[in-house]
Amino acid sequence: MSQISTKLLVHFSNVFAQLLESEYDYNVIVKVGQQSFKLHSLILYQRSTFFRQELTTATKKNNII
Numbered sequence: 146m147s148q149i150s151t152k153l154l155v156h157f158s159n160v161f162a163q164l165l166e167s168e169y170d171y172n173v174i175v176k177v178g179q180q181s182f183k184l185h186s187l188i189l190y191q192r193s194t195f196f197r198q199e200l201t202t203a204t205k206k207n208n209i210i
Contacts (some may be wrong), residue, residue: 173210
């Protein structure tokens with residue numbers, strides 16, 4: 146892998162990590178016990194077959210699942 150490709154990959158990884166840490170433009174709230182987690186459906190859908198199945202049948206309220 147070239148040095149430019151490696152730098153680009155590191156940059157995109159950092160941007161992705163910032164997205165996961167941010168509550169900006171989240172559209173899913175997962176409640177576990179007393180805790181709530183604000184998440185992004187696109188990431189859940191792509192990374193988990195469980196969430197992929199759940200998101201296809203979930204209902205939205207005010208654009209939040």
